Amino acid sequence: MEQIFSNPLYCLPLTIGIYLLSVKFYAWVRIRIFHPLAITIALLIIMLIVTKTDYEVYKQGSYLINFLLGPSVVALGYVLYEQSEHLKGRVLSILTTVFIGAFVGIISAAGIAYLMGADKAIAASMGPRSVTTPIAIVLSEQNGGIPALTAVVVVVAGILGGLIGPPIFKLLKIDSRIARGLALGASAHGVGTSVAIQLGAVEGALGGLAIGIMGIWTSLLLPVFQYIIKLL
Template sequence: MLLDQPLLWLVVTLLAYQLGCWLRDRTGAHPLAQPVLVAIVVVGTLVVLLDVDYASYADDTALITFALGPATVALAVPLHRQLDRLRGFVLPLLVAVVAGAVVSVASAVLLVRLAGGDELLARSMAPKSTTTPVAIAVADTLGGLPPLTAAVTITAGILGAVAGPGVLSLLRVHDHRARGLAIGAASHGIGTGRAIVDHPVEGAFSGLSMGLTALVTSVVAPVLVALLL
C-alpha cells in the first residue's frame, strides 16, 4: 500500500516545503506565502484526511528532525560574515535579548492568568518565544505540557514570520540589526528563515538572537514563573 512505503512522508514534507518556496517566489515574498506555513497546511491536511498515525509520520520524517540540529548550528555562518556589524552593538544587543526574554515569559504568564487560564496553561505558554526544542525542555522543567508548548511555539514562529517584518516597518524600525534581533527573539527559527530571505544582515542577527533568547529564557523562565505563580 502506498501509505505504508518507507520515507513517503519525508518526500511529501519536502515537496510541500518546496511548494511554499515556489509560492513565496511567485508572489513576491507575500507575508502569507511562508514555506513553513504552506508545508504545515498541506501536510497537516493530508495527515488528517488520510487518517495517518502521527507516530508513523514522525518515523518517516526523523531525518528532518535530526537535521534541525546541524541546521541551527549553521546559522552561525551568516553571522560570521556580518561580524563587523557587531562593533558597538554588543551591549544594546545583550540588553535587548534579556529584556525581550523577560517580557515574553512574564507577559505570557500574566495574560493567561488575566484571561482566566489555569496554572498549567501558564506554565506551558511561558517559553513560547524560544526555539521549539528548548521550549519543550523548559516547559517540562516548569511542569507544563510539552506538546501544547510545541504547538504554541510553532504558532508564535509562524505569526512572527508572517506579521513581524510588517509590524517593524509600521513602527519605523529600519536598522537591519534591530529588525533581526526582534524577529529572532519573538519567532525563533521560523522567523529567522524569513529574515534570511529578506536581508542577510537581518538573517544573521535573527539567528544570533534566537540562540541567545533560548539561553536566557532557560535561565529566567523558572525564576519568573516561580515569582508570578
C-alpha cells in the same frame, strides 16, 4: 498509508515536496497569510486526517527533519561569523535588548494565560513561545508544561512574527539592520530568522544570534517565573 508515512524513504520526500510546492505557491500569490510553512503544516494535517494516520507514525518517518532543527540553528553561527564586525561595541546593548525581549515574551504569553485563568500547565507551555522549538520543548518539560502544546505555540508565534515583522518595520520606519534582525530572531526564532535572511545578511546573522541568546535568557527567567506562580 501508514507504511508511507512511517518510512523515511517515502515520508521525507513527501514532506519536502509539499514544502517546495508551498514555496512556489507563495512566490506566485505573494500573500503573507499563505506562508510556505503554514501551508505545509495545513496540508500535512489534512493528509494525516484523511488517511487516518497517527501523528506518532508521521513523526517516526520524518525524524530526520526534527533532528536537523538543532544543527540548522548552530549553522547560523557561520553567518554570524561573517558579520561579526557588526557586534563590536554593541554586545551589552544586544544582550540587554534580548533580555527584555525574553522577559516580555514570557509575561505576554504565560503571564496573561495565568491571569486569564489558564491551568498552570497551560501557562508553563506558553512561556517558551519565543525560543526555537528544540529548546522550547525541553523548557516546557522541565517546567511542568505540555511539550506538544508548546510546539504548536512556538510554530504559530514564528509564523505570525515572520508575517507581521516586515510590515511593522515599514510602518514604524525601523531602518536599523541590527534592530530588525534582533527583533525577528528574538520574537519569531527560526521562521523569523529565515525572513531576516531575506532582508539581508546582517539581519540574518543577528537573527541567528538572537535565537541563541533568547534561549539562554528564557531558560534562566522561566524557572523564576514558575517559582513566583507557585507562590501565588
